[in-house]
Amino acid sequence: MLDLGLDPDVWPWIWLGAAVVFALVELMVVGGSFIILPWAVSAFIAAILAFYDVPVEVQWTVFVFGGAILFFILYRWAQRFMRDTPRVPGVGAGRLVGMTGIVMTEISPDDHDRTGRVRIEGEVWAALAGGDGGIPAGQRVRVLAMQGTRVVVEPIAATGTTGEGVAS
Numbered sequence: 001m002l003d004l005g006l007d008p009d010v011w012p013w014i015w016l017g018a019a020v021v022f023a024l025v026e027l028m029v030v031g032g033s034f035i036i037l038p039w040a041v042s043a044f045i046a047a048i049l050a051f052y053d054v055p056v057e058v059q060w061t062v063f064v065f066g067g068a069i070l071f072f073i074l075y076r077w078a079q080r081f082m083r084d085t086p087r088v089p090g091v092g093a094g095r096l097v098g099m100t101g102i103v104m105t106e107i108s109p110d111d112h113d114r115t116g117r118v119r120i121e122g123e124v125w126a127a128l129a130g131g132d133g134g135i136p137a138g139q140r141v142r143v144l145a146m147q148g149t150r151v152v153v154e155p156i157a158a159t160g161t162t163g164e165g166v167a168s
Contacts, residue, residue, distance in 0.1 A: 004056075011056060015047030015063070034078070039063070041141030096120055096143045096151055103127070107135040107153070114138040118143075118153055 004154050005024045006014075022040035045066060046059040099120050107116030118127040118141060123164055130144045130152045141153035 008050075008056070011059060012047050012050035015043050015050055015059065017041035018063075018145075019047060034074055038074060039067035041070055042066035077109070094146060096125070097145060099143050100156060101125075101141055101143065101151075101153070103135050103137050103139045103141055103153075106137050110133045114150075118151055120151070126150040128152045 019040050022036050022043055026032065026034070026036040026040060031136040046063040047058050049062060050056075062121075072166045100121035101118045103116070104119050104124060105115055105117040107118075107120045107127050109129055109132060111128055114126060116129070118125050120143065126149060127141075128147060129149050131154060135141060135153065135155050137143070140156045142156050143151045143153055
C-alpha cells in the first residue's frame with residue numbers, strides 16, 4: 001500500500017482541491033484551451049473513488065492514466081473538429097474585397113491628407129479611389145482591393161444596385 005504519511009480520510013479532499021485548482025488554472029491561466037481540464041476531471045473521479053475508500057494506488061492510477069486518456073480523446077476530437085469544420089472565408093481585412101459600402105467622407109483623387117472614409121459592414125475604413133476621379137460622400141462603392149490598411153474602392157452606379165453587404 002502507498003503510504004505518504006497522510007490519513008486516508010484526507011485523500012477525498014486533496015483530490016477535490018486538486019480538481020478545483022486544475023479547473024481554475026484551466027479557466028483563468030490557460031484560457032479554456034482544455035489542456036488541463038482532463039486532469040481536473042480525473043482528479044474529481046479520484047475524489048469520488050476516495051470517498052468510497054478505494055485504495056490510494058487506484059486513485060493515483062485513475063488520476064494519471066485517466067487524465068492522459070481523456071487528454072488523448074479530447075485532442076483527437078479537437079483535431080477532427082478542426083479538420084471537418086469549414087473555415088470562414090476571408091478572415092481579416094481581405095474579407096472586404098468585393099463587398100459594398102458607403103462613402104462617409106469624400107475620397108479625393110490624390111488623397112494626400114488620407115481623409116477618405118468608407119463604412120463597410122458597420123466598420124469605417126480609410127479609403128482610396130480606384131479610378132482617376134474623386135468619390136463624393138454618400139456614394140455607394142465596391143471594394144476592389146486592400147492597400148495597406150486602406151480599401152481601394154470604385155463607385156457603383158445608382159441604378160440596379162441592391163446594397164447587399166452594406167450596413168450603416
